[in-house]
Amino acid sequence: MRKMLTSRRWKVAPQLKDWERSCSKYGMKSFHRNRKRVCALERCRFEIPSKRRKLCHYSSVVAYDQQANSKSISNSPEKGIKRDITGAGASASVRNHRKKDSNVKFSIKSFKVPELFIEVPENETVGSLKRTVMEAVKTILGSGLRVGMVVQGKKVRDDNKTLQQAGISQSGNLDTLGFTLEPSSYPVSPSLHSKDLPALSPYVADHELTRLPPSPIMELELPSSPSAPSETRLDEHDEDYHELALSPTNPIDPPTDLAISGSRALVVVSPLNAEAHPVVPVNPKNRCSELSQRRTRRPFSVAEVEALVEAVEQLGTGRWRDVKIRAFEYADHRTYVDVKDKWKTLVHTASIAPQQRRGEPVPQELLDRVLIAHDYWSKQHGKHQAEPSKMTEAQMQNIGALENNNNSVSMPSKMVGSAI
DNA sequence: ATTAGGG
DNA sequence: CCCTAAT
Structure with missing residues (x-):
């Protein structure tokens, strides 16, 4: 399901085809097993592709260009997100202006901000869409933002680290330094708390059943006071931001200088056949909710x-x-x-x-x-x-040489444990 | 439904 | 773990 959201539309058809073929080949069992998935597939067929389920509520990327004091919204098809973001200059970028002293000098071209999912009816007007986007932006800003830092694609969480320790120096790769704007609060969806916990195998030393699936839902009510910008609160979401992290091998900064003006980003709002949803942060329990819940992590004991x-x-x-x-x-x-x-x-x-x-x-x-x-x-x-x-x-x-044609062939037992 | 691999 | 193309 998650992947479907990320799939480009043309990939959907083959999917359904496979499903049908599979069903005809394996019977109703297969049918029921895959029905759920395919239904979801159908529903999401016209939705904006999104990288991960956890971000399915933010399918568009809103980028703020500090220098130009402008904002832009872009919607890029899956695999293209990272590239588009960086390539389009919608991400934070840093330039090394002078390598003289021990000071690190750079400019921030733009910030990367969390994705935003926009869902509007086809007959929506451009004007109302703009307003919707504005509301979305205000919602994000209203919920409070904190700055995140990324170096070489990795998020830097240790605030006590010196820039040098973090690999940020005049001689370091300033090109791989990036900043992000992240919501400072991540309410947890109550509906996700009661995750079924299958019986443990006789081997499982259970102790990892406490982690709750992170919620992608962002506070809709704006007036939330800017909560303490604690780094740890967003721990579980780091991976998400890694997705948007700058790629060390993907320099994003052409030899131009700061002031980048205007936005070349485009707005692509997929037509929704269903009811109209002018609201931005989509209802928690909608299409891509339960269906795409990632299984809780169960490390092998x-x-x-x-x-x-x-x-x-x-x-x-x-x-x-x-x-x-x-x-x-x-x-x-x-x-x-x-x-x-x-x-x-x-x-x-x-x-x-x-x-x-x-x-x-x-x-x-x-x-x-x-x-x-x-x-x-x-x-x-x-x-x-x-x-x-x-x-x-x-x-x-x-690897002892030995084999037989028996269906239950196995490694020669002598080998088992020979390397203790 | 399973296998085999990439993500 | 997830997602899928092939079997």
Whole structure:
């Protein structure tokens, strides 16, 4: 659903087609499973594409150009948002004027502000649209804004950090420095509090069930007093802003100087076939609400990882359905896709330095097994009997050569744990 | 419904 | 985790 919102319209048709094909091929079960999604698809078919669900209420980008004292609204199709923002100069940009002393000198061309979702009927007049936008802007301003800082695409939260420590120096990449205007308050949608929490698998050491899904809804009532611009309050929304963060590899500042005037941004308001909604911050429980609720994060526990490794060692890396059943048969919240993804991250985790790993540390012993199993199963094992490609000596050591055509082939048990 | 990969 | 193209 989220993705649908982000999809360009022309991608919708194929989607529906797939669905139909899938239904005819897999029966009503598939039909019902996908109906929900497709219905949503249909509803959002004419909506303004948006990057993430959490931002689906802000599909247009309002940018303030300080220098020109003008504001512009742009609506860019998904993937283009970041580029458009930066490319259009709608983002904060900084220039290094002089590299003499230890002072960092720069100018802010513009600020990046949170997205804004505008929903108006087709027969809306330009004039009323302008007013609507103005209201939206006033709403944002009324709710209070705080300044966020981005360096090299990463948000800088530590206010105590010196500019130098943050990598902001006359010699640093001032081009990657950006500022954003963010709402200082993020009311939480009450309807989202009671998220269903499936039964935990026998392995799950539950402790991560407290996080509430962040709400994209912004305060509609303006007169809210500018609450304390605490950095921590927006922690959970950082990712959102990362989306809008400047790309280090995407210089946005042409050798021009400050004063940028006029707005080349355009306004694109998709026609809404349904009822008219002059109001800006859309009703919380509308189209893209429940349907797109991101699942609560459930980090795999060590026990789960062990179960997964165990299963993969036996089944390989191409039968995630089976792996899921074997290792998480009773963990409804772990789908075979989840399991497959977890293996992917495990392989990655095992490949990086321990210092770079995050979350509950996974015993090295398990990570070793991950790597071994990964290697083993990625080299023509359990797969078609292709010509035995060359295996280096090292591989021979770690990956014992052995195979049988049985359907339940597995890694030679001798290997399991050989790398402790 | 599952698989396989990119996001 | 999400989203999807292919099976």
